[in-house]
Every structure is written in C-alpha cells, then in structure tokens.
Amino acid sequence: MMLKKIPILVDNYVWILYNLQNFCIIIDPGLSEPIIKELExxxxxxxxxxxxxxHIDHTGGVKKIIEYFPKIDVFGPNETKRHGVNKIVNKGDKIFIxxxxxxxxxxxxxxxxxxxxxxxxxxxxxxxxFSGGCGRVYEDKHLEMYNSIKIIASLPNNTILCCSHEYTLSNLKFAMFFLPNDESINLYFKKIKKRLNNFGKSSLPSFIMFEKKINLFLRTDEKCIKKYLGLKNNLNSFEVFVKLRLKKDFWS
Ligand SMILES: [Fe+2]
Ligand SMILES: [Fe+2]
Known part of the structure; x- marks a missing residue:
C-alpha cells in the first residue's frame, strides 16, 4: 500500500494508506474537511x-467522516469508543484490512x-x-512510555515511522543543546532544516534506523548522554529516560 500524509491543525498529520484499487485507510483524522476533500x-x-x-487532534474528524462514508469501520482502543468506534482493539490483536x-x-x-x-x-x-523525541507523558506513566518506545524501536530498521506531529526540528534543537558535538544529530538537523525550508516539505515519515541514531530518548543507555546531562553514572537507562523527559517538559 502507498502512503499519503495530510497536514492539519498546527502541526498534526493525518496518514492515509491507499491501494491501486482506490481503497484507503485513514489514521487519526483530527479534522474531517481536508480529509473528505482529498478523498473526493x-x-x-x-x-x-x-x-x-x-485526543481531539486525532479523533475530531471521525464523526463527520462516518456521516459522509457510513460503511466505514472504525478501529480504536477502548478509550476512543465514544468517537464512533465499532471495533475495539486490544494488545496483540491482528486486524485484516x-x-x-x-x-x-x-x-x-x-x-x-x-x-x-x-x-x-x-x-x-x-x-x-516522534522523530527525534517522544510524546509527553501524562499521569506519571514514564515506565509505560519507556517500554512503549522500546517496542517501536525494536521493529526492523527499515520500518517507516509515521508519527502524528511535526516536532522534529524542535526535538533536534533540544538534542543538540545537550550533545552539541554529536555528528549524527548535527547532520540530520541540517538535512531536515533543508527539507523543511522547501515549501510543502516535512520531516516525516522517518525511519527506525535514523531514530536509533538521532533520538536521545532511544539512546538513554549511552554514557555520553549521562555525562552531558550531568547525571550520575550509576543511573540506569530508564532513570535517564525520566530525567530527559522531564527536561524536555520544561524545554518547550
Ligand atoms: Fe495526544
Ligand atoms: Fe497529538
């Protein structure tokens, strides 16, 4: 299947997978109008x-899309069921579409x-x-987030990362503040800045193989991260992740 992204709101992307028969799957439609327009x-x-x-920036368009395309199936976790979900998904499920x-x-x-x-x-x-970062942690569920991003990072290197926000440049600036001499991050920053300067270009999707090199939240077991963050050497990878995430919370 082929991939298309539609920018909405301030910095969200709605992802669409489509095939040669003109059928498609919509992921996290935070708005309906730009999506229906593109589909038409x-x-x-x-x-x-x-x-x-x-979260509304991921679900806000569902209601109107269902009204417009009433035969559509809506998959989502239990927490999204009030948004017209008719197929609740759970951990480990395999869906065929x-x-x-x-x-x-x-x-x-x-x-x-x-x-x-x-x-x-x-x-x-x-x-x-996210590319170069990770989502905000709510309800103090840092261990859950740490494990979640590990699951995603354990996918094959050529996996295409389709995250929902264009935060890459700001994430890389944060990383460069702490690791100003990191060659991978510096090079990636230059590449992304160039891409974003071209009209209509975005930094996404990314690849897991890049994220392992440029995303500090996936590198919390590296000694140099602890050193530059001014952390004690005996902290484990998870503890470094928490410190890093808290620093990012107050960064932007
Ligand atoms: Fe969210
Ligand atoms: Fe979001």
Whole structure:
C-alpha cells in the first residue's frame, strides 16, 4: 500500500494508506474537511479509520467522516469508543484490512490506552515516538512510555515511522543543546532544516534506523548522554529516560 500524509491543525498529520484499487485507510483524522476533500479529489473510497488514542487532534474528524462514508469501520482502543468506534482493539490483536495485516501494539504512556498499528513496513504510533523525541507523558506513566518506545524501536530498521506531529526540528534543537558535538544529530538537523525550508516539505515519515541514531530518548543507555546531562553514572537507562523527559517538559 502507498502512503499519503495530510497536514492539519498546527502541526498534526493525518496518514492515509491507499491501494491501486482506490481503497484507503485513514489514521487519526483530527479534522474531517481536508480529509473528505482529498478523498473526493483522488476518488478514494475509505474502508477503515484507525485511532491511536483519545485526543481531539486525532479523533475530531471521525464523526463527520462516518456521516459522509457510513460503511466505514472504525478501529480504536477502548478509550476512543465514544468517537464512533465499532471495533475495539486490544494488545496483540491482528486486524485484516484490504488484504493487509495490522498488528496492534499496546503503547501507553502518553495516554493510558494508547495503541500503535504496525503493518510492514509502516508503524503508526500516534503521539508515542516522534522523530527525534517522544510524546509527553501524562499521569506519571514514564515506565509505560519507556517500554512503549522500546517496542517501536525494536521493529526492523527499515520500518517507516509515521508519527502524528511535526516536532522534529524542535526535538533536534533540544538534542543538540545537550550533545552539541554529536555528528549524527548535527547532520540530520541540517538535512531536515533543508527539507523543511522547501515549501510543502516535512520531516516525516522517518525511519527506525535514523531514530536509533538521532533520538536521545532511544539512546538513554549511552554514557555520553549521562555525562552531558550531568547525571550520575550509576543511573540506569530508564532513570535517564525520566530525567530527559522531564527536561524536555520544561524545554518547550
Ligand atoms: Fe495526544
Ligand atoms: Fe497529538
């Protein structure tokens, strides 16, 4: 299946998977109008919506899309059920849509019931792992978030990371503040800045292989991270993750 992204709101993306028969799947439609407009333009027939979590910038468009395309299936975790979900998904579920298999990963931390959908080579991870960063942790669920981003990072290197926000540049600036001499981060920052300067370009999707190099939240077991954060050497990877996440909370 092929991938298309539609920018909405301030910095969200709605992802669409479509096939040669003009059927498509919509992931996290925070708005309806730009999505319906695009579908009409391309003559795509949506068969399903996938929801990752219960935040309005991911679910706000569902109601109107269902009204417009009443036959559509809406998949989502229990926390999203009030948004017209007719297929509740749970950890470990395998969903078959348009002859493709979607694995449901339970990825809490940003919300209590957040899920991600993996259909090789794509991972739709909502507000869990971002390019160069990770989602905000609510309700103090740092361990859950730490484990969730590890699940996503354990996917094959060529997995295409389809996260929901364009936060990459700001995440890389944060990383460069602490690791000003990190060659991978510096090079990636230059590349992304160039991409973003071209009209209509975005930094996404990313690849898991890049994230392992440039995302500090996936490098919390490295000694240099502890050193530059001024942390004690005996802290474990999870403790470093918490310190890093808290620093980021007050960064932007
Ligand atoms: Fe969110
Ligand atoms: Fe979001």
């Amino acid at each position: 333009k391309k003559k795509w027939q949506p068969v399903a919506i996938l929801l990752t979590h219960d 348009l002859n493709k298999i979607f694995h449901v990963f339970f990825t809490p931390g940003h919300t209590l019931g957040h899920v991600s959908y993996y259909s090789n080579p794509y991972i739709f991870c909502g507000d869990t792992l």
